[in-house]
Amino acid sequence: MTAEIGQPAPLLSVSDWVQGEPVNFDLLSGRVVLVEVFQVNCPGCFLYALPQAIYLHQHYAEQGLTVLGVATAFEDFDKNNLDNLVRLAESGEVIGETRLALNQRGELSDGCLPYRIPFPLAMDRLNKREDIMTDDVILSFIRARVPDFDQQPDSYRQQIIKQAQRYFQSLSYRAETFERFDLKGTPSHILVDKRGILRDCAFGAYPELETRVLGLLQE
Template sequence: MTAQIGQPAPLLSVSDWVQGGPVNFDQMTGRVVLVEVFQVNCPGCFLYALPQAIYLHEHYAGQGLSVLGVATAFEDFDKNNLGNLVRLAETGQVVGETLLALSQRGELIDGRLPYRIPFPLAMDRLNKREGDITDDDILLFIRTRVPDFDQQPEAHQQQLYKRVQSYFQSLLYRAETFERFDLKGTPSHILVDKRGVLRDCAFGACPELEARIKDLLQE
């Protein structure tokens, strides 16, 4: 089942709860739910999205908001894995590009976050990919992200096709929640209203997220 805005949200699919939980949308009726989807090796997740999610948790949990964190993986599987998520939850340790970026900004203490993530954290369920990637898979991926792909010059189409083909070949696993909500990257957020209906599902920074949550809390 693929998620549809305005329809009941499909359940999150996770392999492990490393902090808090287990919990899912069907257990949270009557509360607005924000799911912050991130990768451990994702500097932008730690520079912007997770601090925003922590702020929202601290300011609105008492008003009916529940925040969950789901670590996913669609690349860099040596870093975006359960072990590093456990270390993040237990000690604040970060790795890879996240470690580099936050160190350069002076935001770490001995390679660790100076704060703890206060809401439940889970690992997306990863399944080993089976079978070959088809031309239809590649073209569908491109056309959903580049609407005018078929109007592009042929040389550019071929270049983009080869890049996406190489990307797919690099993937070892499929992340169930990431694909179930048709996410485009990390950070992304999933927003579900008090009735369990999916109201928003978006990639990247979202300055208006607080206003949207306040509106949902008042419904």
């Protein structure tokens, strides 16, 4: 089942809960649910998305908001894995590009975050990729991400196709929640209303998120 805005949200598919009790949308009826989807090797996730999610948890949990964190992986599988998520949950340790970026900004103490992520954390369910990426699949992937792809010059289209082919060749696993909600990258968020209806899926910075959350809390 692929998620659709305005329809009941499909359940999150996770392999492990490393912090907090196992939970899902079907157990959170009556609450607004924000799922912050991130990779542990993702500087932007830690520079703005996770701090924003922590802020929303701290300010609106008592008003009916549940925030969940799901670590996924669509690249750098040696870093974006369960072991590093456990280290993050237990000690605040960060790795790779995340560590480098936060160190440069003076935001770490001995390689660790100076704060604890306060909401439940889970690892997306990863399955070994065995399917063959056909031309149709690759073109569909590109068209969803490159505006007016078919109207671009042939040389440009061939360049993008080759980049997409290399990207798929580098993938070892499929991340179920990431694909189920058709996410475009990390950080992304999933927003579900009190009735379990999917209201938003967005990739990247989202300054209007607090306003959206407030609106759903008031419904």
